[in-house]
Amino acid sequence: MFLFLVASVVLGIILIIKANNELTMRAFSIVLGSLILVYLSFFVGTLKKNPTSLRIGLVGLPGSGKTVFLSVLFNEIQVQQKDRVEFQPYGRETIEEVARNLNILASGQWLPPTESGVVFPFRANVRVTGGLFPKRYTVEIGDYAGEHTKEFDSSSEQWLHRTKYFEYIIDSDVLFLAIDGETLIESSTSETERMQNNLVAALQVLLEKKGVQPGRKTSMPIAVLILKADRLKTKEVEDFSTAKIDRILTICKNRCLKSEVFFVSSVGSVTEGGSPPKEIHPVNVCEPMIWAMRAVAS
Amino acid sequence: MKTLTWILKFVLFPLLPFFFGASVRCLHAGSFKFDSLSPAELGFSMALLTLVISVSTSRIENPELRDALTQLFQLGAIIYISLFSWSIFLETDIHGNQTAILHVIQEKVDNQKPIIATDFSRYSKTNELILARLRWITVCLSVVIIPLAIYTNKKYDLEKL
Numbered sequence: 001m002f003l004f005l006v007a008s009v010v011l012g013i014i015l016i017i018k019a020n021n022e023l024t025m026r027a028f029s030i031v032l033g034s035l036i037l038v039y040l041s042f043f044v045g046t047l048k049k050n051p052t053s054l055r056i057g058l059v060g061l062p063g064s065g066k067t068v069f070l071s072v073l074f075n076e077i078q079v080q081q082k083d084r085v086e087f088q089p090y091g092r093e094t095i096e097e098v099a100r101n102l103n104i105l106a107s108g109q110w111l112p113p114t115e116s117g118v119v120f121p122f123r124a125n126v127r128v129t130g131g132l133f134p135k136r137y138t139v140e141i142g143d144y145a146g147e148h149t150k151e152f153d154s155s156s157e158q159w160l161h162r163t164k165y166f167e168y169i170i171d172s173d174v175l176f177l178a179i180d181g182e183t184l185i186e187s188s189t190s191e192t193e194r195m196q197n198n199l200v201a202a203l204q205v206l207l208e209k210k211g212v213q214p215g216r217k218t219s220m221p222i223a224v225l226i227l228k229a230d231r232l233k234t235k236e237v238e239d240f241s242t243a244k245i246d247r248i249l250t251i252c253k254n255r256c257l258k259s260e261v262f263f264v265s266s267v268g269s270v271t272e273g274g275s276p277p278k279e280i281h282p283v284n285v286c287e288p289m290i291w292a293m294r295a296v297a298s
Numbered sequence: 299m300k301t302l303t304w305i306l307k308f309v310l311f312p313l314l315p316f317f318f319g320a321s322v323r324c325l326h327a328g329s330f331k332f333d334s335l336s337p338a339e340l341g342f343s344m345a346l347l348t349l350v351i352s353v354s355t356s357r358i359e360n361p362e363l364r365d366a367l368t369q370l371f372q373l374g375a376i377i378y379i380s381l382f383s384w385s386i387f388l389e390t391d392i393h394g395n396q397t398a399i400l401h402v403i404q405e406k407v408d409n410q411k412p413i414i415a416t417d418f419s420r421y422s423k424t425n426e427l428i429l430a431r432l433r434w435i436t437v438c439l440s441v442v443i444i445p446l447a448i449y450t451n452k453k454y455d456l457e458k459l
Contacts, residue, residue: 025424028428036377036438039370039377043374043446046367047449050360050362050366053359053454173455
């Protein structure tokens, strides 16, 4: 390309110097025109080759099941090919991490808590079809230790500090709010309220940082994931649980153009001893991602 | 809103010299003519635009994409600077020759001498033709590059960087 450009420029200059009739002028125009066409074809080629990067922020309290959800999601979504959304994990680190986590779950053990201060990005290439042209994305979901949510807790010393994690969430294009379904039914009201307050604060800070004016809605899709949903056996329990987080759901509904609640069970029902089953049967794990991708692509 | 701000800052602002120049000439002529667009001003403005965007693209995290886009925008800047240089040279040459011809005619009129064909020997039609071609090429290239730059911003969120 570079040689062609140099040759065209040299030829163009020679033609300008020698230009004395209409034929030479035409040749000059053709040379310059073809040079520009080559440049534009490279430009369009680069835009076509490189997918749009999409960042998904996953926020949730420690032990809410974020890492299990991500590991199962990255395995399931490529196994169950969904309409209009094609998914392929990429990067050696992601593939190895997913395989390692699935092996731990298959051995009947829960994953160890994510190391505090360590950011692990789960990455995938996603192709969304259905529109006039297919859209390609490079999706990244950062897995952080839930301990970082104290940045959204006003009693914490780290309140609103501009840490790396905080900036990651602010720069996200989609937000997944992870809520532990088990906490909703088993914990005291004060503990549930504390969790809700932290997540409400997280949302409010996000809206403020994204410059969403009062009365306006953010275009960022927000999915509320109620994880460990296998513990919520019946519809009544599900309704009871969502009633406990009605404030956060109302804020999502009022301040977001696109928000949705998903009841997710990453492993299916757990054994009597509380450990993961040998064979996992995830429920609704892929739906939040499919919904988010369609929301972004639309 | 963010996109609009980005367009104002990265597209319309660098294009101000071109808009001002074209507006003044159109107002002076009393109507819009394609010839009122100066390829030199457009080339300069577009060189600024591509350079400013290449600074934004140089902050993209993905190294492959960052290098490709930055090189393409920088190459665009080189092309526009070349177009600007050629155009400014031709415009200066045409203007200089026209002034020289006018001086000769003025002198002959003052001395009551006849004006003959050789008085116009410095007039170069070729230069005007080349300038016209450069005007078309610069405008056509800009018509494609500006939407591509806006699309690049939308696709890779340059306003965030």
